Amino acid sequence: MSFPQFAFNNIRRNGRAYIAFFLSSVFMVMIFFAYAVFIYHPYVTELPMGDTTATGMQIASIIVYVFAFFFVMYSISAFLKSRNKEFGILTILGAEPAQIRRLVILENMLIGCLSIIAGIGGGMLLSKLFLMLTTRFIGMDDLPFYFPMKAILITIGAFLLLFFCISLFTLVFIGNKRTLELLTGTNKPKKEPKASWFFSLLGFALLTVGFVALRSDLNGGTIMLAAVTGIAGTYFFYSQLSVLIIRLLKRNRKTVWHGTRLLWISEMSYKMKDNARMLFMVTVVIAIASMSAVVILSLDQENREQFTNNDFAIQYNVYTPSDQMDMSTIDSRLEAAGLDYQQMYLEYFWSDADQSAVSVMPLSHYNRFNTILGKKTFQLDSDSALFVDSRNEKDQAQIDRNRFRNYAEGDTLTLNLEEGSLQTRVTATDVEPRFATLIYSTGVVVLADEKFEEVTQQIKGNRLSGKVLYQIPAWGHAVPDRHSSEAMVSDQLLSSADTIRSDNASSDENYSGFLTTRYGDFERYRQGTALFTFLGIFIGLIFSISSASFLYFRLHTDLEADGKMVHSLSKMGLSFQEMKRSSTVQIAILFFLPIGVAIIETLVVVKPFLTEFGITNYTMPVLTVFGAFVLAQTFYFIIIRSRYIASLRKMMV
Numbered sequence: 001m002s003f004p005q006f007a008f009n010n011i012r013r014n015g016r017a018y019i020a021f022f023l024s025s026v027f028m029v030m031i032f033f034a035y036a037v038f039i040y041h042p043y044v045t046e047l048p049m050g051d052t053t054a055t056g057m058q059i060a061s062i063i064v065y066v067f068a069f070f071f072v073m074y075s076i077s078a079f080l081k082s083r084n085k086e087f088g089i090l091t092i093l094g095a096e097p098a099q100i101r102r103l104v105i106l107e108n109m110l111i112g113c114l115s116i117i118a119g120i121g122g123g124m125l126l127s128k129l130f131l132m133l134t135t136r137f138i139g140m141d142d143l144p145f146y147f148p149m150k151a152i153l154i155t156i157g158a159f160l161l162l163f164f165c166i167s168l169f170t171l172v173f174i175g176n177k178r179t180l181e182l183l184t185g186t187n188k189p190k191k192e193p194k195a196s197w198f199f200s201l202l203g204f205a206l207l208t209v210g211f212v213a214l215r216s217d218l219n220g221g222t223i224m225l226a227a228v229t230g231i232a233g234t235y236f237f238y239s240q241l242s243v244l245i246i247r248l249l250k251r252n253r254k255t256v257w258h259g260t261r262l263l264w265i266s267e268m269s270y271k272m273k274d275n276a277r278m279l280f281m282v283t284v285v286i287a288i289a290s291m292s293a294v295v296i297l298s299l300d301q302e303n304r305e306q307f308t309n310n311d312f313a314i315q316y317n318v319y320t321p322s323d324q325m326d327m328s329t330i331d332s333r334l335e336a337a338g339l340d341y342q343q344m345y346l347e348y349f350w351s352d353a354d355q356s357a358v359s360v361m362p363l364s365h366y367n368r369f370n371t372i373l374g375k376k377t378f379q380l381d382s383d384s385a386l387f388v389d390s391r392n393e394k395d396q397a398q399i400d401r402n403r404f405r406n407y408a409e410g411d412t413l414t415l416n417l418e419e420g421s422l423q424t425r426v427t428a429t430d431v432e433p434r435f436a437t438l439i440y441s442t443g444v445v446v447l448a449d450e451k452f453e454e455v456t457q458q459i460k461g462n463r464l465s466g467k468v469l470y471q472i473p474a475w476g477h478a479v480p481d482r483h484s485s486e487a488m489v490s491d492q493l494l495s496s497a498d499t500i501r502s503d504n505a506s507s508d509e510n511y512s513g514f515l516t517t518r519y520g521d522f523e524r525y526r527q528g529t530a531l532f533t534f535l536g537i538f539i540g541l542i543f544s545i546s547s548a549s550f551l552y553f554r555l556h557t558d559l560e561a562d563g564k565m566v567h568s569l570s571k572m573g574l575s576f577q578e579m580k581r582s583s584t585v586q587i588a589i590l591f592f593l594p595i596g597v598a599i600i601e602t603l604v605v606v607k608p609f610l611t612e613f614g615i616t617n618y619t620m621p622v623l624t625v626f627g628a629f630v631l632a633q634t635f636y637f638i639i640i641r642s643r644y645i646a647s648l649r650k651m652m653v
Contacts, residue, residue: 029119
C-alpha cells in the first residue's frame with residue numbers, strides 16, 4: 001500500500017468525523033464559485049447597477065474566503081487533537097515525525113481537492129439558477145449562461161492555496177510530542193475547571209462598557225470601542241464567567257442533587273471550559289450575521305412603509321416658483337395611460353417662529369391639500385394663523401434634538417422675517433404628519449393668502465420653494481410589481497425629466513427643479529438594499545451551516561471520552577432514558593446558548609444603529625432573522641443529537 005493510499009484509507013475510515021467538514025467545505029467552495037461566475041460574466045458590466053453588484057459580490061467572496069480559512073484551520077486542529085493516540089501508535093510502528101507531517105498534509109490536500117471538485121461541480125449545476133435568482137432578486141435583466149472558465153481557475157487556485165497554507169499551519173498542532181504523550185494525551189484525567197474572579201469580573205465590565213458606548217453618541221471611536229469590548233467580553237463570558245456561574249450553581253445541593261442534574265451540570269462545567277473558543281466563535285459569527293440581516297431587513301421595511309404612506313405618486317420640486325407652471329408633459333403621460341388624477345401646488349418658505357423652525361404656506365394651498373385628502377378646510381382672517389403640528393413618530397421620538405414649539409389656540413406667534421417680524425394670533429390648530437416627508441418640516445404656519453403675499457415681498461425670492469403633487473387613486477398604496485402601470489409610467493416620466501425642467505426654466509435659470517416618483521424612489525432604494533440582502537442571505541447560510549459543523553466536530557472529538565464515562569455509569573445503573581435526558585440537555589446548551597447570547601448582543605447593537613437611521617419599528621425584521629436562525633439551529637440540533645445519542649447507546653452495558 002502506497003503512502004497516498006494510506007492517507008486515503010485514513011480519511012475513509014474516519015468518514016463520520018470528516019463528512020460534516022467536507023460538506024461544509026464543498027458548500028463554501030460552491031458559494032465562492034457562484035459569486036465568481038457572476039463577477040466575471042461578460043455581460044454584467046452592461047447592466048444597470050452591474051458594476052455595483054459585481055463589487056458587492058467581490059466583497060462577499062472575500063468574506064467567504066477569509067471565513068473558510070479560519071473554519072478549515074479550526075476543524076483540522078480539532079481532528080488532529082483527537083488523533084493523538086493514532087499518531088502515537090504510528091510512532092511505535094516506526095513512523096518518523098516527517099512522515100506523520102506528510103500524512104497530515106496529504107489528507108488535508110486530498111479533502112481539499114475533493115471539496116473543490118464537488119463544489120465546482122455543484123456550482124456548475126446551479127450556476128444558471130444562481131444567475132437567475134441574482135438578477136430577479138436585485139431587479140436586473142436576466143443574464144445568459146456561459147462557460148465560466150475564469151471563475152473555475154480562480155476558485156481552484158484560491159482554495160488550493162487555502163488548503164495548502166492551512167496544511168502547513170496544522171503542523172504546528174502536531175509539534176514534536178513524545179510517543180507516551182501522544183498515547184495518553186486524550187486519556188489523561190481532566191482537572192476540575194477553574195474560573196478566575198478577576199477575569200470573570202473583567203468580562204462583565206467589558207460587556208458593560210460596550211453597552212454604555214453604544215448608548216452614547218455614535219461615531220467611529222465609540223463603535224470601535226463597543227466592538228472590541230463586546231468581542232473580548234464575550235470570550236471572557238464563555239471562558240470564565242460561565243464556568244464560575246456553574247461552579248456557584250453546584251454549591252446549591254438542593255437544586256443540583258436531583259435526578260440527572262448532578263450529571264449534566266458537572267459535565268457542563270468541563271464542556272464550557274473545553275469549548276469556550278468554539279462557543280465564542282459561533283456566537284460572534286451568528287451575531288454578525290444577525291446584525292447585518294436585521295439592519296438590511298429594517299431598511300427594506302422602512303422603504304416599503306414610506307411607499308405605502310405616500311399619497312402622491314408624482315412630485316415635481318420647484319426651485320423657481322412661478323404662476324405659470326407647465327406640467328403638460330406629465331399630464332399628457334397620465335392621460336395617455338387612461339388615469340384620473342388630481343393635481344395641486346404647494347408654495348412655502350422656511351422661517352423661524354419664536355426660535356422654532358417652521359414652514360410657512362398660504363391658506364388656499366393648505367385647503368386644496370386637505371380637500372384632495374378628504375380632510376376639513378379652514379377659514380382665516382388677515383391677522384390670524386393656523387399652526388400645523390407635522391411631526392411624525394420619528395420626529396416626536398427625537399424632539400429633544402429639534403427646535404420645536406407646539407402652539408395652542410389663542411397663543412401669539414412671532415414669525416421672524418428678513419426685515420423685521422410678524423406677530424399673529426393662532427386661531428386654529430391641525431395635525432398633518434405628511435408634511436414631515438413632503439416639505440421636511442415639523443411645524444407649519446398657515447397664513448391667509450393676502451398676508452402670505454405681503455410676507456413674501458419681504459423675503460428674497462430664492463427662499464421660496466414649491467411642489468407640484470399628483471394623486472392618482474387608481475394606483476392605490478400597495479407596492480406594485482415591475483410590470484404595473486405605475487412602474488411603466490414612472491419610468492417614462494423619469495426619462496422625460498429633462499424636458500419637464502426645460503419647460504419650466506426661466507430665461508435666466510437653467511435648472512428649475514427636479515422630478516421624483518413614488519415608485520422610482522422605492523425601486524432605487526430597493527435595488528440598493530436588495531444586493532446586500534441577497535449577499536447577506538448566502539453569507540448567513542454559510543455561517544449557520546459552519547456553526548453547526550463546529551459543534552458537531554467538538555461533540556465527535558469528545559465522543560470517545562463521553563462513551564467511556566457512559567459505559568462506566570451504565571454499569572452503576574444509569575438507564576438509557578437518563579443518559580438520553582442528560583445528553584440532550586448538554587447538547588441543547590451547546591447549540592442554543594450561542595444563539596441566545598447572539599440575540600441579546602444583536603438587540604443591544606441594532607437599536608442605536610437603526611435609531612440613527614430614524615427607524616424605530618424593527619420588530620418584524622428581528623423576529624424574522626432570529627426565527628430563521630433558531631429554526632436552522634433546531635434542525636441541526638435534532639439531527640446531531642440523534643446521531644450522538646445513538647453512538648453513546650452502543651457503549652452502554
